[in-house]
Amino acid sequence: MSLSPGESAPLYSHRDTQTHDDVMGSLSLRRDLSHPENPPFGTWWTYTVEETLLWPILEYQGNINNCLDVILGDFNDEPDNEDTERRNQPLSSGITLGLDDGATISEFVESFLRNIHTKFPILEPQELRERGENLVENGLGWDGETCQVLLACALGAISCPWEVADLENYDRIKPSRERLSLANEYFSAGQKRLGALLTQSSIIAVQCIFMAGIFLMHQQKPVAGWRLLNVASIACRTYISKRMARESRNGRESRSRSMEQRLCWSCFKTEREVACEFGMETSGLNVIAYSTSLPTPPNGFNSEMENSTAHQTVSPSGTTATSMMRETYQDKSWYYFLTDIMLCKLEMRIDNYCQDKRREAYHFAGGSPEVFFRSMTEALQEFRYQLSSYYNSLPPLMQFPMGGLVPCEDEALNQLRWRIYCVQHDIYIPALYILLHNDVSGWSHNLVNDLIDLANECLKLDVIFLKTAVTPHRQYNTWLWLRKGVRSALILIASRRLKAQRRPGLERLEVPDDVTCADGARRLIQGLRYWSAESNDCKEYLALLYELHAEFRI
Template sequence: MVRFNGIGWDATSCLLLLLYAHGSISKGFLQAEAYFLAAQKRMGMLLCRNGAIEAQCFFLAGVYLMATLRPVGAWRMFVQALACCQGFSTQSTNDSRYEDEWNTKQRIYWTCFKSELELRLELNLQKNVLDLSYPTFFPSPPDGLKTKDEAAWYFYLAEIALRRLENRILGYLYRPDTAISESTMVYAILDFEEQKDAWFRSLPEALALDVETPNTDQYEPFRFILRGHFLDCQETMYWHFLVEAIYGRVHASSDVFLRKGLKVCVDRIQQNQSGFYHRHHGTWLMLRSCTRSALVLLAAERCTNLVHLLPLGWEETIFDVAKMLKFWKDESSDL
């Protein structure tokens, strides 16, 4: 039918065009953009619907815009995808087919929710951290979970749990109109470190982050993403102490946190080097976070009270980030 009548104007056709766009990015931007623009023309009729396919269309459009370094447009798509998910029916039934459909919708919802929240925070679109509410439930695993799918499902749950922890840290440290003494904050960070370590220990063997595995391992992409989120969580914990020290307000009890915070900066750059020159969903976020880490290291080098805490090899990471930014400089005006 497509051969004779062309691609349709329904949600399924829109989804198909978005898949073509994603598959064409590596071959050429113009071809990928043509598919995306064709899909975009079909999105208007999806706005008033709440189906799973409609949510997937907006989500994949957001992923495409992230891969092409258009984060604000991507955020709008994630918001619309999440709006579709809010309309999912929760009517209870004993029909197993409905249960499978509902479990699928739950997974789509969580995927949209995480992507929208992470990008919203990075774009600084939210001024009140108390609005960082996160659903209290976890998505339900599919029935008859097979061994080959277990690692993917554990990754999904581990990512959600770590996101929740980071939100709790943000909510505690940056509550508006609330003064927190330095000693109270130190005790709070120690508690968050225990929670972080508990998360680390809870990972199944397939996703363990402290085990050396070859890059060809089938679960390495999962571990790569979890390592990145793990560093995000640590950066949030130690950020306050780094800012205070860079502005000359050093506290005797903060040296250990400062050392850890600076190490996170180096670890982030070194860990992401394998993805510096590859286009993917997280490219823009990687550029932002690695540049931020490099700038913190440069600021610390200019502070007499911090220079002795800099990890070995920090200078090399600065040059690595500079090369990365040079590679992507023509892709976005804010690089």
């Protein structure tokens, strides 16, 4: 079409504004899997519920994105939502808020230090206690210190001590409704003080934003939680950049380096866990995946983490009877943090390898799957060896049994074992995918045997996840564990369908029996029903599993 000089052309045509692949959709957290990638050799790197539903053997015909859509479409975190207003109201008219009550603040601060700070050592315990005392004495201010105390109290109120005997007790809410209400009140007060901190490049700003994100994760709000964890990671990078600029100008090093390191790792590894479920990139701190350095402990770490309730006990010899126990406790907390970082770094290296291998697949398109997967199998075995070396090098204080269903008595050890299981599963799952989606009857016997060995280990882990992923214990990664249990259920359904096909060459594949799977299905359903009152996606998982297998129709 031609136009004369006197005619005007529209700035934006209909064609410009209506495109098949809307760029705004590509910016969404929501991954549209309605038109999934169809790469050479398949999607063997799958890590999420949604990606697993794409496996042809499951023959799932529903909306792949449905479970995440429920989470992403939940507007309970919007300020004008009436449900949020009701949720933040005290659940009992007899509750007095008392946000500056000395006994309440002291109790919740100590609960925070026991239940949260032992996993994320992002602040100085004694400094937090002093700020709490100052708040009691002078009242609530609008500064970062007040915000930090309020958020610590919120986390202390919503978190619970690890009690193995209660892990199958679904008869009562933990913490109590009254305590949950107080947690919401403290968080609401802290949230009102976050605004000014969002524009600051300071340690306390990063700490408060991170703590707010962790609280939202405890509330089963992964989208809102991820958003703040992402902001905390970016704020951490900004602070480091400014600190380096100052040092470059005045030639003096900052004394906050240890705190920076602890904050960076806490922000990054927590943000990454949530981002992976949405298929999102992290804030950029993944540059430390191959770093050889680890955070340095804070000065006097053993003494500053002491529990204030244990100051008075004295042994006949004149020394505190609990000092050795406290010191052991602090050492274990720090070892936990460092070991978790090492496992996170290995997890990132595995993921980076898989991304490189995905790109390689396109260059190898049309080639032999056997040849392509042989080099991958060798790499998986190397990762397996690295993980085994990490586990074998743990100090006696941090050692725990592997492979069992019985939870560890110590929460830190149980968390570490779970992390190791997750890394192991990342290593083993490609092997099971290969066996599910390829005819290996003509492949090298050695390669097939190696793949079956890895796949058998994967299936053992899926049984563990199915039976233990969901408990009534509330923690920051409860939502992540829920999804891990559901994904393992899908994997076991797929493996049992594979077994029913009686393919040649797979006789050694050890698919769990019906009794084992039925027991796991019962436990998973019980847990999903328990959490469905707080996390709407649980109802969708129940419907999904109900559709796919009869064992979940109970």
